[in-house]
Amino acid sequence: MIKLRVNGIDHELDIDPETPLLWVLRDTLNLTGTKYGCGIAQCGACTVHLNGQAVRSCKTTLGQAANFDVVTIEGLSEHRDHPVQQAWIEQDVPQCGYCQSGQIMAVVALLKQKSNPTDEDIDRYITNICRCGTYPQIRRAVHEAARKWRS
Amino acid sequence: MTDLDRRRFLQVSITAAGGMMLSLHLPPVVANTNAGSAAGSVEVGAWLVIDPDNTVTIRVAQSEMGQGVLTSLAMIIAEELEVDWRQVRAEYADVNRHLRGGRVYGRMLTGGSSAVRHSMPYLRMAGAEARERLIKAAAESWNLAPDECYADYGRVVHRATNRSVAYGEIAAAAAQVSVAGVEIKSPRDFDLLGLPTPRLDVPSKVDGSAHYSMDVRLPGMVYAAVVHCPVIGGRLLSYRFNVVRNRPGVRQAVRLDHGVAVIADTWWQAHQAAEAMPVEWEVGDEEDFYSATEQRNFVAALDEPGIVVVNDGDAESVMDEAEKSIESDYSVPYLAHACMEPLNCTVVVHADHAEAWVGTQDPEAAVAAVAEVAGLDAAQVTLHNYLLGGGFGRRAHTDYVREATMIAQAYRGVPVQMIWSREEDSRSGRYRPMAAVRFKAGFDLGGKLIAYINHSVTHSIQQDSGGSGIVGGVDPFSIDGLTDMPYYVPNKRISHRIRNTHLTSWFWRSVGHSQNAFAMECFVDEMASAAGTDPVAFRRQYLAGRPKLREVLAELAEKARWGRAMPHGSAQGLALHESFGTICGQVAEVTVSEQGQLSVDRIVTVVDCGNLVNPMTARQQIESGIVFGLTAALYGKLTFEDGELVETNFDQYRMIKLRDMPELDTHFSLSRGDEWGGLGEPGTPPVAAAVCNALFKITKRRIRALPIADYYLRRA
Numbered sequence: 001m002i003k004l005r006v007n008g009i010d011h012e013l014d015i016d017p018e019t020p021l022l023w024v025l026r027d028t029l030n031l032t033g034t035k036y037g038c039g040i041a042q043c044g045a046c047t048v049h050l051n052g053q054a055v056r057s058c059k060t061t062l063g064q065a066a067n068f069d070v071v072t073i074e075g076l077s078e079h080r081d082h083p084v085q086q087a088w089i090e091q092d093v094p095q096c097g098y099c100q101s102g103q104i105m106a107v108v109a110l111l112k113q114k115s116n117p118t119d120e121d122i123d124r125y126i127t128n129i130c131r132c133g134t135y136p137q138i139r140r141a142v143h144e145a146a147r148k149w150r151s
Numbered sequence: 152m153t154d155l156d157r158r159r160f161l162q163v164s165i166t167a168a169g170g171m172m173l174s175l176h177l178p179p180v181v182a183n184t185n186a187g188s189a190a191g192s193v194e195v196g197a198w199l200v201i202d203p204d205n206t207v208t209i210r211v212a213q214s215e216m217g218q219g220v221l222t223s224l225a226m227i228i229a230e231e232l233e234v235d236w237r238q239v240r241a242e243y244a245d246v247n248r249h250l251r252g253g254r255v256y257g258r259m260l261t262g263g264s265s266a267v268r269h270s271m272p273y274l275r276m277a278g279a280e281a282r283e284r285l286i287k288a289a290a291e292s293w294n295l296a297p298d299e300c301y302a303d304y305g306r307v308v309h310r311a312t313n314r315s316v317a318y319g320e321i322a323a324a325a326a327q328v329s330v331a332g333v334e335i336k337s338p339r340d341f342d343l344l345g346l347p348t349p350r351l352d353v354p355s356k357v358d359g360s361a362h363y364s365m366d367v368r369l370p371g372m373v374y375a376a377v378v379h380c381p382v383i384g385g386r387l388l389s390y391r392f393n394v395v396r397n398r399p400g401v402r403q404a405v406r407l408d409h410g411v412a413v414i415a416d417t418w419w420q421a422h423q424a425a426e427a428m429p430v431e432w433e434v435g436d437e438e439d440f441y442s443a444t445e446q447r448n449f450v451a452a453l454d455e456p457g458i459v460v461v462n463d464g465d466a467e468s469v470m471d472e473a474e475k476s477i478e479s480d481y482s483v484p485y486l487a488h489a490c491m492e493p494l495n496c497t498v499v500v501h502a503d504h505a506e507a508w509v510g511t512q513d514p515e516a517a518v519a520a521v522a523e524v525a526g527l528d529a530a531q532v533t534l535h536n537y538l539l540g541g542g543f544g545r546r547a548h549t550d551y552v553r554e555a556t557m558i559a560q561a562y563r564g565v566p567v568q569m570i571w572s573r574e575e576d577s578r579s580g581r582y583r584p585m586a587a588v589r590f591k592a593g594f595d596l597g598g599k600l601i602a603y604i605n606h607s608v609t610h611s612i613q614q615d616s617g618g619s620g621i622v623g624g625v626d627p628f629s630i631d632g633l634t635d636m637p638y639y640v641p642n643k644r645i646s647h648r649i650r651n652t653h654l655t656s657w658f659w660r661s662v663g664h665s666q667n668a669f670a671m672e673c674f675v676d677e678m679a680s681a682a683g684t685d686p687v688a689f690r691r692q693y694l695a696g697r698p699k700l701r702e703v704l705a706e707l708a709e710k711a712r713w714g715r716a717m718p719h720g721s722a723q724g725l726a727l728h729e730s731f732g733t734i735c736g737q738v739a740e741v742t743v744s745e746q747g748q749l750s751v752d753r754i755v756t757v758v759d760c761g762n763l764v765n766p767m768t769a770r771q772q773i774e775s776g777i778v779f780g781l782t783a784a785l786y787g788k789l790t791f792e793d794g795e796l797v798e799t800n801f802d803q804y805r806m807i808k809l810r811d812m813p814e815l816d817t818h819f820s821l822s823r824g825d826e827w828g829g830l831g832e833p834g835t836p837p838v839a840a841a842v843c844n845a846l847f848k849i850t851k852r853r854i855r856a857l858p859i860a861d862y863y864l865r866r867a
Contacts (some may be wrong), residue, residue: 016399023419027374032366033359035540037491038573042801045491073359080358088357092349092767095217095775097356098363098491098540123810129801131491131541132217133778135812137771 007075017063044128054109087145095132216542219768231278246514264731264829457648464642473593481670492540496555544658581657584610631663668836711738724845726837731829761826776834784839
């Protein structure tokens with residue numbers, strides 16, 4: 001049995017500890033907001049937080065995550081009112097939307113480290129792929145979210 | 152409220168307050184029955200449902216894959232319905248009802264940048280008919296004639312007394328009346344169309360609640376992973392399921408024509424087992440397939456004759472007598488769509504019924520595919536469409552639906568969710584065709600263009616699809632943007648030749664335009680150079696008969712400040728292309744560093760699509776198309792070595808990221824009329840040429856084969 005805390009809820013799981021966290025979240029815990037895109041930590045669609053740090057859950061095993069506090073997009077806020085989510089809505093960021101859970105989780109982690117990121121910071125830290133090309137909206141929304149969060 | 156006041160009010164209420172959310176009826180996880188089941192909800196025609204609280208649910212027959220159709224198509228009906236937009240929701244039209252009811256939703260295919268273009272007339276009529284029924288029902292309840300009443304903002308109003316009734320109160324009566332001779336509004340009277348309107352699906356896409364087909368969870372559902380032959384076209388000889396069958400969760404292996412599936416309790420278990428299972432393949436000559444060699448073969452095949460499609464004047468003789476002539480060959484590789492959501496489909500097959508949950512651009516074809524594989528009639532298939540995690544044409548194919556059905560057929564009575572790993576998705580074929588394009592241009596003594604010869608060799612999508620779409624020996628999609636080239640030349644000869652390999656091709660955002668605009672617009676710069684003319688001046692000169700293109704060109708030159716001094720190592724390049732009823736011109740500003748590092752700094756775009764439904768999503772679509780085209784121009788290439796694909800995942804198949812993004816400066820120059828050009832694709836075609844034309848100014852070398860990453864760039 002492996003103990004895993006996700007979005008504040010404790011789970012006891014009888015699963016191979018080598019299983020990627022992504023598939024535990026999606027298939028066992030039915031938290032489908034975290035997405036599978038590449039499986040090799042390239043695209044970032046599977047980004048979640050371990051103790052507030054952004055990780056790619058497709059290359060994080062259940063065993064590695066076991067002692068951390070896991071937060072997924074579903075646990076980011078109660079009423080989609082986290083400043084990053086609000087900025088995402090105001091800037092009308094998502095298109096197909098598939099990568100956006102990961103984008104948002106990556107941005108939240110960035111803003112925890114840097115409350116007022118420069119464009120260069122955003123370029124360096126947000127390496128998630130968006131095939132729809134929502135990057136201009138993402139950039140605007142990150143700055144907007146930073147403003148909201150500081151105030 | 153005057154029209155202008157109301158328009159302003161709408162604008163304010165829509166664009167202010169990001170907190171205002173329009174909830175979207177998402178396809179529920181299990182059932183996808185249309186609305187109308189809530190107490191008192193009434194359907195007024197197949198396209199919309201009105202609730203007692205005046206909420207209007209509008210059905211959208213096209214698939215949402217990021218282009219914003221759930222919003223824009225709902226806006227079209229809402230415009231005619233005269234309803235308060237804040238009370239509008241959207242949901243998918245039900246394909247099962249569509250098929251049972253004599254195709255009540257017109258056409259359900261999503262592709263060809265056609266959602267607005269194609270359905271505008273009948274969506275307006277659907278909204279207008281519902282409006283007139285509501286008016287008639289209200290008038291009858293007041294013992295008045297319908298023409299004494301009008302609809303306004305979700306209410307029917309008696310003109311003389313201002314007495315009014317809300318739609319929700321008369322919807323039941325409206326559902327019972329019929330109307331004839333309904334007239335749609337004049338575009339002059341539009342309140343909603345043309346206003347920047349936030350997308351209805353956005354809130355669900357920021358908290359993980361939006362459901363894609365991979366998120367389907369059904370009682371008792373199992374998962375399937377597939378391994379396909381690494382050489383496309385190879386066949387499965389044997390596999391040793393015994394080696395993996397005792398792994399936890401593993402249930403069964405299923406033999407497929409070109410692969411093998413493993414079914415397990417979770418996808419990870421299925422995937423691990425499928426990867427570990429020993430498999431023997433039979434591969435034929437395709438083992439010797441090298442894409443680099445093949446691309447050279449495509450260019451060499453330009454020497455072979457083709458079918459002449461356009462023959463104006465006498466291009467051959469005039470070319471021979473020309474004072475000066477130039478000739479160039481262009482070529483492009485195969486490309487994958489690489490939708491962010493790898494292809495997947497969930498199916499359960501019973502003896503007399505099958506049910507499928509899938510994100511598809513072509514629900515009708517998906518129903519037919521399930522029925523065929525399961526040996527059922529279409530009427531015995533229920534299909535639930537979902538939000539698409541990217542489409543770009545790929546999800547208009549049904550290969551993944553077929554494969555999922557084959558697997559479910561072998562595991563009857565249990566819902567099976569088949570997910571292709573990213574690698575299998577990449578290896579699944581249905582690529583943007585490889586193509587080679589040759590141009591010759593002849594000029595007279597004064598530098599005037601007098602002869603033009605164009606020949607192309609392209610892998611035909613239509614031939615891969617059975618050949619019924621081939622017209623006179625030519626696949627029309629292969630010559631998009633070549634035969635309708637807009638520049639006037641008195642002597643013009645355009646021909647084409649089909650050349651297919653064992654790979655399979657498919658529609659990829661902007662289809663033939665994606666490669667042909669690159670070749671064409673690069674060669675136009677070559678012609679301008681040969682004529683000793685500036686690229687903008689040259690285009691203007693030969694676009695004499697095409698005022699709309701000239702207008703976009705003029706606006707683009709102005710917006711980009713064409714010809715202004717650029718720093719050393721930087722330059723502007725331009726391209727102009729019409730596709731899907733929309734003209735798109737772009738100026739790319741690029742820099743090559745001392746070390747040969749390329750950066751695309753800015754792309755200025757001017758678009759004429761006639762009119763806009765939703766300026767917000769219109770801009771997003773053009774810019775999305777630019778990113779898609781720029782990714783292909785800079786990095787896009789599928790390499791096959793010994794028949795096997797090299798770029799199976801994003802570590803090799805490189806995508807543009809935030810740090811690579813140019814500044815995008817997008818403008819609409821609308822010629823109005825009653826034209827509603829497409830927007831999903833027209834942003835894509837010109838990008839490669841704009842960037843390559845700029846690079847020529849810096850390097851003095853022409854890039855005639857994509858991607859640009861294959862070139863060593865150096866300032867001249």
